[in-house]
Amino acid sequence: MASARQDFERYVQWLYQPDKQVSEDVRRLAALALGNFDQLAGTSRQRNQRSTYLVGLLRRDLATTVAAAPAVAAEANAATWPWAKLRHLTIGPFRGFRVAEPFDLSKQVILFYGPNGSGKTSLCEGLEYALLGDVEEAGNKRISARTYLANVHDGRFEPPVLKATDQQGREVDVVASLDTYRFCFIEKNRIDSFSRIAARPNAQRAELIATLFGMDQFNEFVSHFNESIDGQLVLGSERQDALAARRDALTTDRAIVEGEAASQQGLSDEEGALARDYAAETTYEALKNLTGTAEAPGRLQELDGILEAVPPNLLGVTRRGVLGALEKAQQCGAELDAVIGALRAKSDQVSFKALYDSVLALQNVVGDRCPACDTPLNGQSHVATDPYQKAAEGLSRLEELAALQDQQQTAETALGQVSRELRQVFAQIAAYLTGQAEEVTATGRWVTQLPGDPAGRWWSAIYPQVASAEAEVPSLDDILAVIDRMEAQDDASRQAHQDRQPHVAERRRLSEFQLRVQAQDLRRQQLNDTIEASKNRIKAFDETNAELIAQAEQEKLDIARDTRYKAAYDRFLEELRAYRDQLPEQLMAGLNDAAKDLYNAFNRNDRNEDKLSALHLPLTGDGKIEISFRGNPEARVDALHVLSEGHVRCLGLAILMAKAKSIGCPVIIFDDAINAIDHEHRGGIREAIFESDDFSQTQLIVTCHSNEFIKDIQQHLPVQRRGSCQVYLFRHHDGNYQPRVTGNVPIANYIAKARAARDVLNDRDALAASRQALEMLSEKTWRWLGSHDQGLLNLLLAGVGAEPSLRNLCEALVKKLRDAQTFNHVNKDPLLTAYGRILGIPVTNLVWANLNKGTHEEAERDDFDSELVETVVQTLEELDQLDLRPGR
Structure with missing residues (x-):
């Protein structure tokens, strides 16, 4: 029935005990929580509801909250109860x-x-x-x-x-x-x-004792405090750290500006060393002039122009080579003419050789008879001379002719090869003349119009040197003059190739140094940009970071404030839980x-x-x-x-x-x-x-x-x-x-009801209440005897499941008291006297009839003996006066 608010108020009072060494902030926090108890109790630990609400209270009201203990309630003890x-x-x-x-x-x-x-x-x-x-x-x-x-x-x-x-x-x-x-x-x-x-x-x-003593609301209230309120406080120095980091960066900027001269000199030294790597006496500016730029070309650009002019390819056509080829062609022609002449001298033998070759070629087909007349070679009628033998013998005699024919074939092949080689040379000459735009000259027209595979001895028109019968055919000297020009061009090309290699090497070296110069210039540019940016940041730092500076200052104040709140809350919660945990000891x-x-x-x-x-x-x-x-x-x-x-x-x-x-x-x-x-x-x-x-x-x-x-x-x-x-x-x-x-309900006590009925002479109701009272007192007496190890009675029952009659119970109690010779108690004699008085009423008397079975509505019945009824009521009142509580 006690409210959590009042239990919490006791906790706040407890914080002000002399032996409690807690800060004023803890006591103010407790007073603040008590002052806003209903709203605070309406929150829970879910999603940090309570800590969020409490932090709001701390920031708003803690500084103005007075640390004063609530009024002390009166202690609950017998000496100080305000009423009885x-x-x-x-x-x-x-x-x-x-x-x-x-x-x-x-x-x-x-x-x-x-x-x-x-x-x-x-x-x-x-x-x-x-x-x-x-x-x-x-x-x-x-x-x-x-x-x-x-x-x-x-x-x-x-x-x-x-x-x-x-x-x-x-x-x-x-x-x-x-x-x-x-x-x-x-x-x-x-x-x-x-x-x-x-x-x-x-x-x-854990809430067992709190529930029993009605403090479960307080127990629940305490359990809903969050373990900490750190998540709702400003305890970290994020803004200050960010500002410090930026100030550290500013320190770096100052170091960069202060070291500008040294950094520039270092780059100048590196540039000088780079120039000397190229040539001992060269300066960096001279090296940059050599590498040049698109706007100011230098030696490198000059070399690029030189190397971009590619010299003509070598033609390989020389006067000596052409004359040699012509001479060789002429010789091959002469050799062929000689063989042909020799063959003409033996022209009659050529037919026989052909005949003999044909006969021998047919030997495998018709070898048993003459291939011309079919006359058998052997038998009664046979040829006079074996044609195949004659052909073999004839061919042996014509071996010189065969050799000449082979020579003719070889000479023709050699002449064809020389003709083709010479034609290739003239193809190069034609290409040269075309390149020189001289294909319209007499020499150009003749050379360019040569067939791809000319027949016969086509060169005979120009070689050996003869007076041309045709106006369109150039002289050998004209052709040799062209060849001389081609040979001169080849000489120039060879010289150009020889002169190109030093230029290539020089350009390669200058290109390497151009890259190193560009990297060095980039480093200087980066240094200049870094120095300029550092100077600008130093100049604009306070203005640029004005908001962060203000936030860092406020953060410093917030941390100082919230650190107090954290310490107060942690101790407050520690004491609150300690108070709750010691309640069982106080209560028990x-x-x-x-x-x-x-x-x-x-x-x-x-x-x-x-x-x-x-x-x-x-x-x-x-x-x-x-x-x-x-x-x-x-x-x-x-x-x-x-x-x-x-x-x-x-x-x-x-x-x-x-x-x-x-x-x-x-x-x-x-x-x-x-x-x-x-x-x-x-x-x-x-x-x-x-x-x-x-x-x-x-x-x-x-x-x-x-x-x-x-x-x-x-x-x-x-x-x-x-x-x-x-x-x-x-x-x-x-x-x-x-x-x-x-509010005036009559008393339900049987003895009191019996006395009230007897006072108005209502004996029937008096006996009815007396019977109930005697049952109740006899049961109490039996239990009292049992508490003194005298509870074993011998009772007579009318049958299975039957209850003993009230008189039998009374007689058994009296017998037990009389037989217990060693049992002495102040109640023993009064009990024997009272039960003796009641049992002294004859069992046949109408009083006992009613005591045993109760009173019922009966017409035309004799009146009860009033004196006996009074005796019963008085006796019951005497029994009622005895202390029959167990163990007494």
């Missing part, structure tokens, strides 16, 4: 109450019961608001308090008015205080949540034994070895609740691991009750908490809370929809506390949307 008991509550319009409804809270035990939806929760929320100043459920549902608390039909709410009585009996107003009254409330939702968390894995149980300190005893009391029906011998509550957020059982007290186990859900719920209730008792809460308000506990344990809880002395001085306010539990509380309240019990009945509205509240 609640007195009166007026509630409405508020939640389910449409109009103001008064409640008398002056009794020690106040019980509210009624069906679900009849207004009990609204009543508890009214008490919560009046005592704590807030309603936790509104925060859980993310609904504003004004909207949540307003009556939906009236559209508004009025703060409940709660009065109390102080230690001197004076009426005082109750001032809401979370720190003072937060442990006065025990509600069903907390116990339900505690049991659900117990079923989770260990790693998810000293509760081990008290919670253990209450747990055992709640589980009175468990076997003794299954009850707890020790309980160890965690002192850190991630600690475990460990227990030891009486059956094995040396073994400590995880309680949430071994206990059933019902036992876990009992454990949660025991811890809350132990906490309330430890700080002396004057009131404990159970908001439907009993309904979170199973029926098996409700008797033990009722006995531990309402019948024991532990909470006899504590005002108890209970809301519950179980009429039976409310009835059981009234039945078992000790007689001395029974008069200080008030019961309220809640019922649904009857159309006006206002709960129907009945």
Whole structure:
């Protein structure tokens, strides 16, 4: 029910403790967060929502935030409680109450019961608001308090008015205080949540204690702080680094400008060395003049022009060669003429040679007869001379003729070869004359008109030197004059080729030095450009970088500011988590034994070895609740691991009750908490809370929809506390949307009902209530005897499954008390006396008939013996006075 805001306020107060050595920035940050708590709590760690919002607050308001602790609330301990008991509550319009409804809270035990939806929760929320100043459920549902608390039909709410009585009996107003009254409330939702968390894995149980004590909102609030706010702060010096880098570049520029003379001299030295590499006495300018440019040509361009003029190709035609060729042609012609002449002298032999060759050629075809007349070579009629033999012999005699014929063929071949070679020479001469545009001259026309493969001895027209009969045929001298010119051109070409090589070498060397000169000039140009750019950057640096300079200065201020914010946030978060982590120790300190005893009391029906011998509550957020059982007290186990859900719920209730008792809460308000506990344990809880002395001085306010539990509380309240019990009945509205509240509900205690009936002489109702009272007291007596190891009774039953009669139970109890000779207790004699008085009434008496089976509507029945009825009621009242609580 406590809000995260109030828990956070306690944390801020904690920061101001004398032993907390934290900076003022941390305290101002905490105060700033508290002042903007609602907006801050609306953010989460997702996408750095909370850190972004918090950094905005820091930059806007931290400098003007005053570091002052919130007002300190009263400590919750018995010595400082501002009142002793609640007195009166007026509630409405508020939640389910449409109009103001008064409640008398002056009794020690106040019980509210009624069906679900009849207004009990609204009543508890009214008490919560009046005592704590807030309603936790509104925060859980993310609904504003004004909207949540307003009556939906009236559209508004009025703060409940709660009065109390102080230690001197004076009426005082109750001032809401979370720190003072937060442990006065025990509600069903907390116990339900505690049991659900117990079923989770260990790693998810960190919020266990926070949930049990109603601090889960604060726990969730703390968990949504981001690990750091660095991402939203200016902590890096990007602008300053960029400016420093640019200033470093400016330093380089200054060094370049300052070293200008040295750099220029270095280049001049390199240029001089380059010129001397070309020639010892050459200067760089002279070398540049040699390489020249397109605008100012030098030796290199001159060499290019020389080498671009390609000399004519060598023709290879010489006077000597042509005359030699002509002479050779003439000789071949003469040799051929000689052979031909010799062959003419032997012309008669040529026919015979041809004949003989033909005959021998036919020998393989017709070798057995004469090829001319077909006369057989052999036989009776045969040729006189073998023609084939004659032909062979004839050819042997004509070998000289064959040799001449071979010579003729050879001479013709040699003459043809010489003719072709000579023709090629004249083709070159023709090409030369054509190139000289002299193809129209007599020599040119004759030479150019020669056939490609001229027949016969075509050169005989010019060689040997003869007077040409044809005017179109040039003389040999004319042709030789052309050949002389060609030979002179070849001489010139050879000389030109010889002269070209030095020019090529010179141009190659100058070209290499031209590239080196260009590279050197480029270096000087780059140096000049670099120096000029450096001078310009130095001159314009502040103007060019004015924005960056301003940004760097602002960045320096931002870093100084945000570094403080980072340090403050990191320490703030460290302290906040430390505070949260120590809450279990604060909340649980000293509760081990008290919670253990209450747990055992709640589980009175468990076997003794299954009850707890020790309980160890965690002192850190991630600690475990460990227990030891009486059956094995040396073994400590995880309680949430071994206990059933019902036992876990009992454990949660025991811890809350132990906490309330430890700080002396004057009131404990159970908001439907009993309904979170199973029926098996409700008797033990009722006995531990309402019948024991532990909470006899504590005002108890209970809301519950179980009429039976409310009835059981009234039945078992000790007689001395029974008069200080008030019961309220809640019922649904009857159309006006206002709960129907009945505050004068008669007491449901059987003995009180019996006395009330006896006082109006209604013996029938007195006996009916007496029967119920005797059953209840006999059960209590039996359980009391059992707590002293005297609970074994011998009972008579009418049959299988039958219940023992009430008189049989009473007789068995009396027998047990009389037979237990060694059992001595202050209650023993009063019990024997009381039961003896009741059992002294004859069993046949109408009184016992009604005590055994109850009263029923019967017509025409005798009256009861009033004295006996009075005896029964008085005896029950005496029994009721005895302390029959187990173990007493």
